[in-house]
Amino acid sequence: MAPVTPASLLRERADVRLPSRLARSAAAGQGVQLRTDEFAGWLAERGQAADFRVERIPFDQLDGWSFDERTGNLGHRSGRFFTVEGLHVTEQEGPYGDGPYADWQQPVIRQPEVGILGILVKEFDGIPHFLMQAKMEPGNPNLLQLSPTVQATRSNYTKAHRGADVKYIEYFTGPRRGRVVADVLQSEHGSWFYRKSNRNMIVEVTGDVPLLDEFCWLTLGQISELLHEDNVVNMDARTVLSCLPYPDTGAGALLSDIELLSWFTGERARHDVRAVPVPLASVPLWERGKDAIERPDGRYFRVIAVSVRAGNREVSGWTQPLFEPVSEGVTAFLTREFDGVPHVLVHARVEAGFLDTVELGPTVQYTPANYAHRAPSDRPLFLDTVLRAPGDRIRYEAVHSEEGGRFRNAESRYLIVAADEAQAPRVPPPGYAWVTPAQLTSLVRHGHYVNVQGRTLLACLNAMTVTAR
Template sequence: MLSPSLPRPLQPRANEVLPARLALSAAAAAEGIQLLTRDFAPWLAERGRANEFRVDRIPFADLDGWSFDEESGNLAHRSGRFFSVEGLHVTEEGQPYGDGPYADWHQPIIKQPEVGILGILVKEFDGVPHFLMQAKMEPGNPNLLQLSPTVQATRSNYTKVHRGADVKYIEYFVGPRRGRVIADVLQSEHGSWFYRKSNRNMVVEATGDVPLREDFCWLTLGQINELLHRDNLVNMDSRTVLSCLPHPDAGAGALLSDVQLRSWVTGERARHDVRVERVPLAGIPRWKHGESTIEHEDGRYFKVVAVSVRAGNREVTGWTQPLFEPVGLGVTAFLTREFEGVPHVLVHARVEGGFVDTIELGPTVQYTPDNYAHLGEQGRPLFLDTVLRARGDRVRYEAVHSEEGGRFLNAESRYLIVEADEADAPQDPPPGYAWVTPAQLTSLVQHGHYVNVQGRTLLACLNATAVKGA
């Protein structure tokens, strides 16, 4: 007999027909049972008018409950919870090939050891699976209000460290009332800005009635895929959860077998000698501390800033906090090719200081031009020119998406999927790169800490594009 605290297993019927059911939901792009696609924009605008949202920059001295430690200079909350801003020293010895211009650097980093929940609830209406999505304000979002998962909460949130209201629908993802689990995996956050941060990505199918609360709506997968083609609408947390959905293909016809692919990943992890050390934030080289910012002396990379927030529909309606603010718009892209009729994408084994396991598979290009403009041609990553100079008919997908708005301010990247040929991207790619099928990438995502968050966003966009173009 199962313990009441354990999730109920998938029923055979649900497991056997899940890909077909998801395909049915993906095909329902124009009209959902609950909300027509043409009515979504007015609905979101109305939710924005219904609540008070405001974000103001403030000096560090005006942070409430946050302070710099006298000895280390680390910035932390008095509760000891939420997160802290510390220093990081990263050394990569040898720089085997092509992984960046610096083998040794210092930087601020966010340390948030607790594991949060990013969860989407699924329920059938008239035989079509719908996804429960939330209009959620995050202080770092350029447009504040974006479409988030059903639950997007840190442990501090859902255990009510902040003494705020209950996290809506959390009971469907923890405890004995959980429904049928479709996906449940730990995934990394941004390895350049978080120190070994993981979130639990979940998709759960409800087995009974689900009340519809304010700021939530039911959408088909097809409707969400349509919204993924719009700028700054589907937030990062939704994109990473969507990437965990099972892929309908089995991965046949891949250039690398699954065993060869896992062996390649293991080899990439083994060949990089990366040493990471947490150090005091105070005095890290080349970073200067001001009244309102901590920033690099050359004005590159990112800044640590502070904000005051008002959000009428959050568990806590007002607070202050630090945020990381990147410098410049990023360019993030997959090159794609077909081999023997089978689509592949070109992944890059990326080293980022905050990863748990040295490297994760990222996009072909993941690059912020403003950070490397001073290096000229030598600072440009492989394949960047192929992406930026692609003809319009080769760009299969393009949209601007913001990164995690709860920790990053105005962090945006131009996400692209670009068709390539042998001259642009050879079948035998340079060291550190490999061609994989979308099905193989999805399989790795289901194991966690294999594909970085930018790669997972592009996987969700790739799936949306495949359906849109079908």
Template sequence: MPSPSLRPPLQARADARLASRIARSAAAPEGALLRTGDFAAWLAERGRANEFRVDRIPFARLEGWSFDGRTGNLAHRSGRFFTVEGLHVTEEGPPYGDGPYANWHQPVIRQPEVGILGILVKEFDGVPHFLMQAKMEPGNPNLLQLSPTVQATRSNYTGAHAGAEVKYLDHFAGPRRGRVIADVLQSEHGSWFYRKSNRNMIVEATGEVPLLDDFCWLTLGQIGELLHRDNVVNMDSRTVLSCLPATPPSSAPHPDAAATHALLSDTELLSWITGERARHCVRAECVPLAGLPLWKRGESAIEREDGRYFRVVAVSVRAGNREVTGWTQPLIEPVGQGVTAFLTRTFAGVPHVLVHARVEGGFLDTVELGPTVQYTPDNYAHLDARDRPRFLDTVLRAPADRVRYEAVHAEEGGRFLGAESRYLIVDADETEAPQDPPPGYAWVTPAQLTSLVRHGHYVNVQGRTLLACLNASAAKAR
């Protein structure tokens, strides 16, 4: 028998207090260091303190970037950062509501390195606060938005850009790293990235944390309020925040059941996801950018001949508070504003949202759970009613009293130019969204989504944004 003193120490598999601490922060409408009413002035002051400018330029004015003479791929001379290549996607079998196209070509961003998206947490006056950054991204419609504490590609934090060090990085990647609350690889936009993942982290600081320029401490309740404003909280913040443990709204008819009961058991849900991945036979391969069918390259853009979907453009950037203060780069610019929505219903007192098992060419594992609706309406305006995306018209025609949440949020501003989506959570009825949904769709609870987000590549980035917004709406209702 081993001596009791030699037995390995054991610890709890989960922190039983964490959810209540997060709930306390979500319920705090004001912070200890910055009042919510003063945030807009603070953000505007940070904008005035730095020089920001973004100009469109022709491809010939890109510095360090060039088109390969053989493949036509657009790459940086260092071999780092990312490349713009061609992608050929084919899907065998019925599309299950994904639209009429099962074979297509497109440009895609290929960035195999894994970046860090990290938010630092620290208690003030007994309430957890989150360290957020006023960060300029060239593609943001208003340039300056609220980003995570650390938002850096591997090329950034390893110094490939020869710029300044990434602030607070050692809290996430060094020996000073604090107590990990969440740490998971999550996908990026599968329609525009090829198999891109970022490390989503939430870390609680164990010591003093100096407050640097362009950073502020906010409660989760304050961030939730800002999520109700257009183009304030950036995409990277939203995906990281979705990784937090969540509690059911106390206003739910049966709050305990909302956390523990659902139409599908967790095992049934995982089996359904596995079945969706198995029945979709998708082949996605990178091909030369030159000569993509239906695409043409001009002096200032690579775009489809019919003008739909998106284009690849180039910009020159000045940003006084970035690690590098000036650079040029390509960006993807979508054509039109997207609409991204969850339809929601309550079954036996438990709220559910309708998820879609989406196939996107850039996904690592074929299918991820996305919102009920995730489309740019203008791209489908020419189609007959039978070919239009399922549930899109239900969302577009929803009366105001059915809309529980609505805000315009920008997508990833470091790679996409002016990419905005109108995010909505819309109540539906049995005729609009039946309890037995069409193939490719399933009713899940927010608690189930939260459990899935703790693991990588189950919920896409748009679904994670809506989960963060759903949690913010629940906290605001409390």
């Protein structure tokens, strides 16, 4: 067996590289179950078929959740699900400890268990279809969005909540019932989760699959169209879709595979990040009130509590904490062609909750309101380039919500913006690199290289390619 080298990680492909039948799925604008123009009506029917309600409540109305008297941490009496704790972060940038220094503390979600995000694929009339679910999440602005076939924490599918079985979970656990197309551990939001990973899976089946009420079969072409709409395809579906084995069209990259991995390794090496869980009660600048944990200056996010009613979930009613950002984020790739080959500008991004310090993220991933008080020279690189981009430079734009099971009304405006040499030079600033979509696709097949926002934009890039045909 050939040794696994850094370069081979990029060259490696799945056994099936977007074969002709998957290409047919990408080209198919209509599915065996629904026409694309029927989807909105189907989703609305699913919303009317169950009782969905989410209400904000004070902390003392949480059922089964409480603040620890000693630490102030917020957890469930079962010891399962997740806890809200404090995190103390120090970052020293520079290989010899001579770079800028940052030190801060914040609330964070600690959920060590690994969940499963899985999509089933089955061929109908020679065209692969993806089994998607209309799933209610309490944090979604519109509650009901299109999710993977399975979207479940370990507590969910082991029935720690004593609820109903997770539907279709048997295809992703235990004996294999199909052929694995993708299976990789990927990070969650490193700014709000502490070292959280989920297993992203795509499994192709050939036998009969029962079709339940909240589920529908869609082609890749249909899903790509829906990715152009606001708040339809949820975050968990987007990250799994980014794992699809698209063909290698990566010739002509500015950085060779080994150069890209060497640059990325250097970025990880030069950031010394220490993130240590601390008692939530000891975190400065954050105050706990009767219905929120927040900063007096109103910045960043707040921790709140909600009561949930969801008639089609494994448990029909519950209460829980959620993180709620104070305003909408902006997440974008700048893109350019070099010698006719499309590239996107990635940022080696430090987030306190990452397992390994740095992951590749979008060019811009910020909440502009958090920087409104700063002078232009102190604002993040490329943020103003994206915010001021004229319409003829915007290649993709949609508002997508983040993880609705833990975050409330967490929306970001996702963009892909064409840039020129003056806005984004061929030789970018430190911490940034030009990569091809094919190189990103290769890295996503391995865990903890590309962050969840980068994976969303990769799914959007692929959707642009499909819908442009």
